Amino acid sequence: MTAAFARRHVLATDDWSRDEIELVMDQGAAMLEVLGRPIRRTPALRGRTVVLFFAEASTRTRVSFELAAKALSADVVNITTSGSSVEKGETLLDTVRTLQALGGDILVMRHSASGAPYFVADRVSGAVINAGDGWHAHPTQGLLDAFTLRAALGDLAGKRVVIAGDVMHSRVARSDIHTLIPLGASVTLSGPPTLMPLAWRCGQAPAGVSYEPDLDRALEGADAVIALRLQRERQEAGLLPSLREYAHVWGLTEERASRMRPGAPVLHPGPMNEGVEIEAAVAHGARSLIERQVTNGVAMRMALLYLLAPAAEVAA
Amino acid sequence: MTTLLSSDDVRRAISRIAHEIVERDHDTSRIALVGIRSRGDMLAKRLREAIQKNEGILVPLGALDITLYRDDLTRVGNAPIVRTTEIGFPVDDRVVVLVDDVLFTGRTVRAAMDALVDFGRPRAIRLAVLVDRGHRELPIRADFVGKNIPTQPTDDVRVHLSEGDGRDEVELVRAAVPA
Amino acid sequence: MILTNVTRIDADGRSSTGRHQAGSGTETVDGSGLLLLPGLIDLHAHLREPGFEESETIATGAHAALRGGFTTVCAMPNTQPAMDAPGLVAELTARARVARGARVLPVAAITRGRAGHELADLVELAAAGAVAFSDDGDPVDDARLFRSALEYARGAGRPVFEHSQDRVLSGRGVMHEGAVSADLGLAGLSPAAEETAIARDIAIARATGARLHLQHVSTAAGIDLVRSAKAAGASVTCEVTPHHLALLDEWVAGSRRFAWEPVRGASPPQAPRGVPYDSATKVNPPLRGEADVRALWAGLADGTVDAIATDHAPHASIRKDVEYAEAAFGISGIETALSVLLMAIDARMGELSVVVRALTSGPARVLGLALTDDAIVVDPLREWTVSVEALASRGKNTPLLGRRLRGRVVAAIVDGEVRYADPAWKGARRAEAVAR
Incomplete structure (x- = not known):
């Protein structure tokens, strides 16, 4: 100390x-x-x-x-x-x-x-x-997310955290990466390719960070997931076909969350679009640390x- | 460097203070001990054990970090590390004995009292210290003292406790006299 | 004057050491350790007058050019009003003559007001003295209009200088799209936005047989397109800029490393770095990656690249002292160009002869102009620090501020007359000669 x-x-x-x-x-x-x-x-x-x-x-x-x-x-x-x-x-x-x-x-x-x-x-x-x-x-969000995860999981070394959603436009995702990686965790990004920096999809992601477009596969055995807010204007910008399809393919449902390790927590920086990037049952369920955040x-x-x-x- | 208190002296002082605390407030159910980090909390723990041995009762024990109450925060280079305060019992109507290793200027005790009253309204706050070395800058005195030791303001009184430092001993280091 | 023991390199890159006449007069100066080069020609500079005199004027730009070794500069037409009328061209030429700095060659706008809707009066502009046409700053988005421009320019006997960029694809990007833009959370300019435009421009040029000059090519694939067009016999030329030859996109993140310098402090905690998001690094096309830089040098070496042009883009601080996304594009580079290139040559990025050709005979050929007798004297070992005070240009917007460079122009001779001389160099040289 x-x-x-x-x-x-x-x-x-x-x-x-x-x-x-x-x-x-x-x-x-x-x-x-x-x-x-x-x-x-x-x-x-x-x-x-x-x-x-x-x-x-x-x-x-x-x-x-x-x-x-x-x-x-x-x-x-x-x-x-x-x-x-x-x-x-x-x-x-x-x-x-x-x-x-x-x-x-x-x-x-x-x-x-x-x-x-x-x-x-x-x-x-x-x-x-x-x-x-x-x-x-x-940075304060990145630190509080790491703090929340450490309280739930203990030492983060060797833990794998999924960050799901619009990484491209997300300062939260970048700060989460910059906080979790030095603590020894690895990060799996998942979301539509249009919402993921090109370089990070093509082998130039920061050390410890990987991209898995299939959210089900990304969540398999993960220790925690951080769902990101989806701004509605991304659809207007031609980056995704519809919110409905997004929710279907990349929305965090209980079924998907249960692919993680038992009890693996769910975080979200808020404010949430319930029913789009996260299902209400997950947001307010037993795994949710969103209020703790x-x-x-x-x-x-x-x-x-x-x-x-x-x-x-x-x-x- | 001179030894002010040996390991036996420390043991006897704690034992005596434990007796004095109980003598002062006969209703042991009202007494609580709160040690000021980082050595007062160790002494408080020992006092609690001594009181338990003598009286068969385990008084509530807390640890207080006074960093956020210091009056010299703006004068230090980097922010001192804040350690966790643990006071897991209501302080209202308790006789809270603050415990510290050395009583010097009194500023630490002032900060500790400010911190403590944020937790409630104790019936009384008392102060127990292993060493009182004088040179008070605030109107504060200890209720229970292991040993009064006259010092120069520039002297260094070093308290070693086996929990953290491997041995029990109190040393006096005289400041080098400027040539 | 007459320089003794000087190393002269001619516009074909041939070097010889000995006694050489530089400009008029018979004064003898010890030239040992110095380089005597033909006056450099810059195909691409923004002199900002009329309209943006807070950023540069014809006079300040023409004098800054001399300090950088450029005795001829092509002035881009994105002034206010745009250089789209013969009267404006004549006025520019007259002002440049009075300024007595570098020779200034007017480049006129392709479209009226540079608005991209209708052609300017290209034939009359050529007659008034325009040496080329360009809407630089912007591309000509409309392919049909661009075709007309090439046909007309061909008739007028002038090349078209095109800033190739697909602005729909590049969108709101502010820096090279890559790992650095991903880290910094800045919108990327896709290399593809430059390359698709180059491909379009080459195709139209080949269809019309007109002379097309591609400005500031910055990507490896862009160089490849030019190489194959040339191989196919198209009359296409291109330029690259000193900043694209030396700096990388990582400068936006605060790196201060030239492309040829080793990476320092790769392992965390990272070595100290400059401040990220320095708007002086914001330029279009953006600073790119190492593979692109290597490709530009390769293009120079094999003749794909005809010229090195500065794209000197001075800006008043009000246009740069803002958020990165809001800042104007452009680097003030005419005074640092030669130093940076000489350092790159020292680092074996390219040959001195190749670089000299790309700064003299190469651009002259692009313009279809004969070389003059203009010359410059360079002290290749003189070190200097880039600072606000050291720059004669009004634009202090260079990411090199604070960097120590090696190589400095000590004299520039235009029309037989020494128009710029470093106040110190000749005195010191004469004293040395006497002491010997």
Whole structure:
């Protein structure tokens, strides 16, 4: 436990070591205990300001970060921008200048453009946590998924996790991969070829990651499955014939889930399209850890806010 | 480096404090022990065993990590590791004895009291320490003390416990005098 | 001046060391260790004037060109207004003459307003001085219109420079589609979008017998298409850019490795890297993979590739200081091109003679123009660091910022006149000569 967390920002976990991921998960476990107390608040970040900058609609993640910040007694400032400010000619650079002038210690940001947090982190003095950027990364989701899986399965080394659905457009899938692989798990991707990066289907997938188009085969003997949300606009973009066919071929049904090892858990980052990528019986059944993910999410975000606070202080 | 407490001294101090705790609050059913991590929790466990031997009763035991309540979080380079707090019993109306290895500035105890009251409203909070080395910065004193030891503020008091360090011993390391 | 002990390489790539006249005058300068090359010709540069003077002007671009060793540049027509009227061409030529930098050759738009709907007045544009036609920045999507353009250009005696891209297939892509785009979650530009367009363009060129010049070919399969077209006798030429010869798609992920440099820190934890999503790496066609880079060099070696052209695309910071997906495509490259190529030659990616030909006689043939007496003097060992201050161009948008390069132009001679000279080099040379 002598390892220290020395990062200034949390933008993606693609270059994190196993030790760093485990450290954050262990801190998450300590934070989960705080959330179980009669008074769910500690003074650790008293006097600190956490700015929540969400340039893309997201209630769940924003609220999760807000609860996490408040459980550590931080002050929370919410900034939401819509397309309208861009139409007025306000660029991300303008927004960054405003954020810098506000002087928050930790900036939590959600943005529709892949890579936007790198742009911002390069230009503000505070710490930046990526709360989701385009298709690229959602590191806190990846960490909370790994944390949830570790709680259910124990050590993840040698475990095989299926990620099913629209991997191409999924920052969750990428962050899950970047968290599970260093922990020693392997990942099987399954979904329509049009929703899978071409390179990953053609032998250039990251180490430990494979693609199996047939979901039944992918699930056979797996230790867990993470179902991804299917955006309805993928059909309009010509990437799949119909939601009905998708549900039939790649929907997670109880029958399919039962191909995994007995008791193998089901995760979903939410919000779910029940009846499309996941059957209601699975989403709310005994295997589902989906509600647990929500609680764990607050704990993991507390852990990251706490761990980043000293670096943010130095920089501010 | 001088030995302040030998292994036998440690054993006797724990035994004595166990007696004192019970003498102070005759109703043993109300007593609970909460050790402050990372050595106070080991001492609390030993105290509980001693009380059980003497009184035949197993008092509730908890462990408290005070990291999130520290007043110097912004002054440290990296965030200190938070260890799990385990208080598996209601603290309301209990006499909670906080247990720590060394009482020095009192800031740790202040943080521990803040943390503890987030779990409920104890009837009383008492403090048991193996060593009181003086130099308080807050108005805090211990109810039960293994040994009072005068020190210089720059001295280092090192507590070794067999659970974590292989042996029981308390040492005093004098700060090197600047030339 | 007269250079002694200088290594001269001519436009055919032949080298000889000794005493050579460079420009007018009889001043003698010690040229040992220096290269004397014909003035380089850039078939592809964006000078941005009129309309985007915040990014570049004819004057700043023509001077940046000289610093990069290019004494002749072809100015692309994607200005505002587009270079689609004889008056605009004449104006450009007049401004370039006043600027007294590199010679500037106007390339006029293929379609009116570069809108891709109707042909510009190609015959009149040629008469006004346009050396070629191009809608560069965009392809001519409409195949029938493209056919008409080729027929007309043939009549006007000019080549058509085509930016080959199937824009339906490339969609909203912002970088090369591959493992890196998959990791970064960026929409990919499929190599097939370039290759299908090249195939279409070649087919139409062969059908019409017109001179087609394919701009910035970036993929291995694209080179193969050109190779077989040439073998079949089509009058097709092509160019590649220095950035496609040196940089890889992994630069978008923060790599700073030239294609010929070994991979460092392959095992985790990864070696320190640059910041990913640097919009200076965003260029169209995109930086591609190692196999593509090798194919471009092979194409140069066997003559499939006629020219190396910079596709110098300066942008004001406002167009690059945005999210990667929103950033403008383009690299400001005219000042770094020769250094990068010399480093590649040192790394045995290609022959100096081949590269010199592709920068001189090759592009001259594409244009159908005779070579001038313009010359440049290069110090191949001089190291310099690419920085905002070091670049004369208004466009500082190069992924090479901060990189140390080797090889620097120290003098550029146009029309017998030294139009650019590094302030330091000649003084130092004379002092050395005296000391000897």
